[in-house]
Amino acid sequence: MSPRQNKEKRDVHDSTTEFFLKVVQKEKEAASKESTTKENISATKTKTIDTVGRFYNYINQTLDKILSSKASIMILSFAMAGVLFYSIAGKDILTSPTSGSTLENVPVVVENLDSSLELSGVPESVTVGLIGPSLDIYKVNFTKDYQIYLDLADYEKGEYTVNLRSRNFPETLRVMPVPSTLKIKLLPKIDATFDLGYRFINEEKLDTEYSVSVEEMAETSVILRASQETLQKVVRVEANIDVADKTEAFEQDAKIKAYDANDKELNVEISPTTVHVKCNVASYSKVVPVQAQFVGDIPAGYEISNYRLSQSQITIxxxxxxxxxxxxxxxxxxxxxxxxxxxxxxxxxxxxNGINKFSSETVDVTVEVEKVITKKIEKVPIKVLNNTENYKVSFAGEGGYATVSVTGTEAKIASLTADNIQASVDVDGLRVGTRRVDVKTAVDDEKIKIELLSSSKVTINIERN
Incomplete structure (x- = not known):
C-alpha cells in the first residue's frame, strides 16, 4: 500500500472516530441538561409546597387568634352579614335609591280612650305603604319598632272621622296606612246582668268513651259592661270549660265569654271574668231513637204530611x-x-235530663209539606155506644145523623168517606126516658182534623125492649 493510500485510510478512520466522539459528547451534554432541568423542577416544586404550607399555617394562626377573641368574632360576623346583605339587596340599594314596599298586619294602637266609652270602627291591624330610600325601608323591616296609632284624647260620645298616625319611621319615608281615615263611634257603656251558661271546649281531645257533666258552678249570672248597641247583640254568656284528656272528676276556673247569634265572641267587659266549676266524668252510654218535635205555626193552608231524619238513632x-x-x-x-x-x-x-253528650251534635230534618183542604160530609150516622142494658134507643126528628167538616191533605181527604168517620152518643148510665145527650165525632186518621157542624146535642128516647 502506498503512503498516500495509508494517509487516506487514516483520515477516514480519524473522521469516523471524531464523529462518534461528537455524538457521545452531545449525548452527555443532553443528559446533563435533562438532569439539571429535573433538579430545577424538583427545587421549584419544593419551594412552592413550602410557600403554600407557610400560608396555610398563617391562615390557621390568624383564625385561631380571631376565634379566641369575642370582639374579633363580632367584627367577623358583622363583616359576613354585610357581605350577605349586599349579595341579596345591595344591587337594589345601589341601583334603586328610591323604592316602595308594604308592611302587612300592622297593629293599630289606641291611646287615651275614655274608659267609660266603647269604641267601634277601628280595625285590629292595617296595611302600611312605604315610599322612600331603599336603605331606610330595609332598616324599618329590620328594626320593627314602628307604630300606627290613634289618639282619642278629649274625644267624647259621638261619631267622628279620624286619621291614623305613625311614629318611629325615618323622616325620609312617606308612610301611608291603608285605610288612613276611619269612621269611629264612641258610645257610653252601661251594665247589664245575664244568665251564665257553659260550653265544653276541646271536646275532640276527650276520649269518646267519656262524657262530662257540670255538677256545680260558683256563679249563675254575670255583669256585662258595654254599649247598649253591643249588649243587644248578646245571645248567650258561657263559661268555657276545657275537657281535654279528662277521665275523672275535676275542678277548674273557666273563662267566661259572650257570644252573638252567629257564635262570634263579642268584645265586652265581663265581671267576673272566670267562674269556678266542678265537673263529673262518666263513661256510661246507651242508644235511643230520635224523634222530631215541631214548633212554630205552619202557615194556614199547609200541613206536615211526613218527615225524615238524617239519623234515626243516637248514642247518649x-x-x-x-x-x-x-x-x-x-x-x-x-x-x-x-x-x-x-x-x-x-x-x-x-x-x-242528665245527658252530658251526644254521639253527634246535630241532625238534619226533611219536612214534607202538602196543601190542606176542607171537605163537608153530611148524613154521617150517629151510633149508640155502651148500651149495656140493651135498651131501644131512637132519635127525635132528624137527630140520627151528623154533619162534619174534615181538614187534611188533598190526598187524604180525596180518599175519605163517611165510613172513615164516626159520630156517636154514649148512653152508659142513662135510664128509660127522653134524654139530651152530647154528640162526639172521630176519624180513623189522626192527622185529619174533624169538626162537628150539626148540633152538638141531640134528643134521644130510651125505651125498654
Whole structure:
C-alpha cells in the first residue's frame, strides 16, 4: 500500500472516530441538561409546597387568634352579614335609591280612650305603604319598632272621622296606612246582668268513651259592661270549660265569654271574668231513637204530611242513674213559614235530663209539606155506644145523623168517606126516658182534623125492649 493510500485510510478512520466522539459528547451534554432541568423542577416544586404550607399555617394562626377573641368574632360576623346583605339587596340599594314596599298586619294602637266609652270602627291591624330610600325601608323591616296609632284624647260620645298616625319611621319615608281615615263611634257603656251558661271546649281531645257533666258552678249570672248597641247583640254568656284528656272528676276556673247569634265572641267587659266549676266524668252510654218535635205555626193552608231524619238513632252519654230511663231524644224543629218540602239542617240536640253528650251534635230534618183542604160530609150516622142494658134507643126528628167538616191533605181527604168517620152518643148510665145527650165525632186518621157542624146535642128516647 502506498503512503498516500495509508494517509487516506487514516483520515477516514480519524473522521469516523471524531464523529462518534461528537455524538457521545452531545449525548452527555443532553443528559446533563435533562438532569439539571429535573433538579430545577424538583427545587421549584419544593419551594412552592413550602410557600403554600407557610400560608396555610398563617391562615390557621390568624383564625385561631380571631376565634379566641369575642370582639374579633363580632367584627367577623358583622363583616359576613354585610357581605350577605349586599349579595341579596345591595344591587337594589345601589341601583334603586328610591323604592316602595308594604308592611302587612300592622297593629293599630289606641291611646287615651275614655274608659267609660266603647269604641267601634277601628280595625285590629292595617296595611302600611312605604315610599322612600331603599336603605331606610330595609332598616324599618329590620328594626320593627314602628307604630300606627290613634289618639282619642278629649274625644267624647259621638261619631267622628279620624286619621291614623305613625311614629318611629325615618323622616325620609312617606308612610301611608291603608285605610288612613276611619269612621269611629264612641258610645257610653252601661251594665247589664245575664244568665251564665257553659260550653265544653276541646271536646275532640276527650276520649269518646267519656262524657262530662257540670255538677256545680260558683256563679249563675254575670255583669256585662258595654254599649247598649253591643249588649243587644248578646245571645248567650258561657263559661268555657276545657275537657281535654279528662277521665275523672275535676275542678277548674273557666273563662267566661259572650257570644252573638252567629257564635262570634263579642268584645265586652265581663265581671267576673272566670267562674269556678266542678265537673263529673262518666263513661256510661246507651242508644235511643230520635224523634222530631215541631214548633212554630205552619202557615194556614199547609200541613206536615211526613218527615225524615238524617239519623234515626243516637248514642247518649251520662251518669247511668240519670239517663237509664231515657227512651227517646226529641229535637225541636221550627216549621214557621214552611210552605214546601224543606230540609232543615243542623238542628241541635239539647243537653238536659242528665245527658252530658251526644254521639253527634246535630241532625238534619226533611219536612214534607202538602196543601190542606176542607171537605163537608153530611148524613154521617150517629151510633149508640155502651148500651149495656140493651135498651131501644131512637132519635127525635132528624137527630140520627151528623154533619162534619174534615181538614187534611188533598190526598187524604180525596180518599175519605163517611165510613172513615164516626159520630156517636154514649148512653152508659142513662135510664128509660127522653134524654139530651152530647154528640162526639172521630176519624180513623189522626192527622185529619174533624169538626162537628150539626148540633152538638141531640134528643134521644130510651125505651125498654
Amino acid at each position: 252519654y251520662g251518669l247511668e242513674e240519670k239517663i237509664k230511663d231515657i227512651s227517646v231524644v226529641k229535637v225541636d224543629v221550627d216549621v214557621s213559614d214552611v210552605k214546601s218540602n224543606t230540609t232543615i239542617t243542623n238542628v241541635a240536640f239539647k243537653r238536659g
